[in-house]
Amino acid sequence: MRAALQVLRRAPRLRHQSTAAAQKTVDDAFLASLEALATTSQSPDVRKLHGDDESHHEPIPPEVVAFPESTEEVAAILKLCNEQSIAVVPYGAGTSLEGHIQASRGGVCVDVSKLDQMVAEHPEDLDCRVQAGMTRKAVNSALRHTGLHFPVDPGADATIGGMAACGASGTTSVRYGTMRDNVLGLTAVLADGTVLETGSRARKSSAGYDLTKLFLGSEGTLGVITEVALRLHPVPMCVEAATARFDSLEEAADAVQALLLHGVSVARCELLDATAIDAFNAFSKRNEESCPSLFLEFNGPTSEAVAAHTELALELCADCGGRDIKRSQDESERDELWKARHELYYASCALKTNGRAIVTDACVPVSQLPGLIQATSRDVKENNVVGPCFGHAGDGNFHCILVYNDDDDEDYLERLKQVNANLIERTLAAGGTCTGEHGVGSGKKAYLLREKGAAAIDAMRSIKAALDPRGVMNPGKVFD
């Protein structure tokens, strides 16, 4: 995956409007003050890395990167920046797909990667508290001895703080929910340096405004998250995987609906169209039939419990036209399947030499999913672009990976953007959301306004202005 990533790093980016990247907002006096508060770097390489995410969006480096080692250091940095109206861009692992870390108004990137410690483990209560810069894989390694895990899995090894700020989710959300369902509370530093504690260790609460949820999906525009209290889940004693092939997307989507309507406990429920299967086969050297397919996983505390759900699920798949249904309890086979599924973004990019992609992220009511995927596939074909579709069908969430490379002319890129725009229009018409799990960043601002309407954006703006009156926190993201 690392090799693939390096290929991607060399690939071109789409050009957007010219930016304020070159703008100089910090002077020597400010830098001296900042250096007194935390480790910093102005090295071109470090700055470049910190303005560059995994998306197609243009990188915009910050002027300086700070590496705080405590909430107190973050607070001191923010206070200084706020006093001088210098922009602050929080940074986790840089795995964003919507330009969240572009320093569009220059300023300071606050890299929380040194905040990487487990703060408290409470296995007896199925919760823990981690620093925001700990990645999800590091959290799960640290929890290994407890028999518990944190199952939210966006694919990338993102930081917990980044996942929280973005409202991330992934393949397991159909079973365990998203970040919004699995964060019990957090520590966030507001623009003026105030340290805010939200939530509690209780599994539920009706104690006032849900400030925790307000920060989940705020994308660094309200403050910097420095600690996150996580809800944990038992590592299932028994896991079973299954695959099913279908002659049409409708049949596959019918099967997904049937699972949900029957209350089957499904841990992963991924739908791949024929093009995605092709990408998957080519990249991961597999040999799946090129047709709409479901990849399913079931888990539970006993083999009887898992078998009961698996059997019902596979009956329902068969009823909906599923064929070549295979189940497997073999762990290495399953790991290989999911590894390949997680690499599907890179596999899709590899459909073109040195490919890079616009990653769409529509989420609609499940009944609307087959129609939307089909219309998108037709659009992809008619526009003669490359765009496999796959996604978290149990949530109604899917990605069309619109691939391009250096050889593509402006016309190709325009067609690609048009397919994306059509997809989002259809998504909104179907009662869905333009971003199921990737957030808004700078990339989806216009669509957010279309989706939510002016009143909602105004309400968001009022809240932002109330908590960040000088507008220093991650400016230019979520809304203008």
Added chain:
Amino acid sequence: MRAALQVLRRAPRLRHQSTAAAQKTVDDAFLASLEALATTSQSPDVRKLHGDDESHHEPIPPEVVAFPESTEEVAAILKLCNEQSIAVVPYGAGTSLEGHIQASRGGVCVDVSKLDQMVAEHPEDLDCRVQAGMTRKAVNSALRHTGLHFPVDPGADATIGGMAACGASGTTSVRYGTMRDNVLGLTAVLADGTVLETGSRARKSSAGYDLTKLFLGSEGTLGVITEVALRLHPVPMCVEAATARFDSLEEAADAVQALLLHGVSVARCELLDATAIDAFNAFSKRNEESCPSLFLEFNGPTSEAVAAHTELALELCADCGGRDIKRSQDESERDELWKARHELYYASCALKTNGRAIVTDACVPVSQLPGLIQATSRDVKENNVVGPCFGHAGDGNFHCILVYNDDDDEDYLERLKQVNANLIERTLAAGGTCTGEHGVGSGKKAYLLREKGAAAIDAMRSIKAALDPRGVMNPGKVFD
């Protein structure tokens, strides 16, 4: 239950500081303008009813009650009130337990009970949209033909709008989550009459600030909720109930922890202490042994799936010292058990003639539950007051029902309040929340500040000021 309720309505209330109940804020010109917008009433009986909830808090009637029949009428009323800085108190079914509907600054009560229609049913996507004044039982009646239900069950037949505004939950939250987990979006009217649409029909989203969640638990202080989009769940094909008795609260709580740590899918998980069993027996004419007991329910799509979880759960209960373990698939027996459980509030009040109660609502990490219940029971005994304990053990949430009546002197009431205060202090020390599901209202304001700290309350106040700059929406609730 209706008879019990009438008894309670006659019972006395605790005296609080003198209120602004008699304050006159609306004049004839305002009333004429209001009458032009919606049906209104100034009848003393109607006003009295609308200032009076099911709690021990002093009733404070509004000056006038409006009965809007559409979101537009609500918007017109709020615009008028905002222009004249008249307070607005939203009202659903009046089942609040923390004084949410006290008209502490006079003004207009906006009763949404005429907004009682199903707006849209989407059984194929497991969602629906209802008007805010529809009660949860009415929603479930309307859904009966779909095979789906809305499972959040606070006991009382509250309106969906009230449940949303309060962040309610109940016996089924361990399985299905709270209102915060089951509302996909809503329509809310802001103080100035702006109609805000939040969320979408997608099952998940990372599209900007989560305004839906901000309204869940805002208790009418940010606006009036007029429509709610609900996530539905299949009515389980198979349900099994079980009861287990224990010699100590620790053993019972150990069993609950074991269920959670093993990932048992439990649909309800209620713990009753010996005093609660006594109240239960006396009120519901049952004959359970007077000892700590668990009432459990399991459900799923097939009898095999349910049996697998039930069997594991009952083994774990036995391992933890559970005895007299009984399972039952009989629906009427189960309905009777849960009816009796739901009447436990009234049963507790009936421990004293014409009893009324302070209902506590602590929620703590599950490991802290037995210690907290035991300390509270000891406190109840030492202070010689009446206070059975029971609750939603799977969530770490329990209620100590502190009962009093007309014959109790000031000293008794002071002791009662002291037990409540001690309970909340212990809850906060254990990392919990002072209100698991009843909200803050006027009753828990001081404790909210203790729980969340000044920075969090300041953040809530800033958000309130941003969305309701004149402070007309349900003043005096959540925070001062």
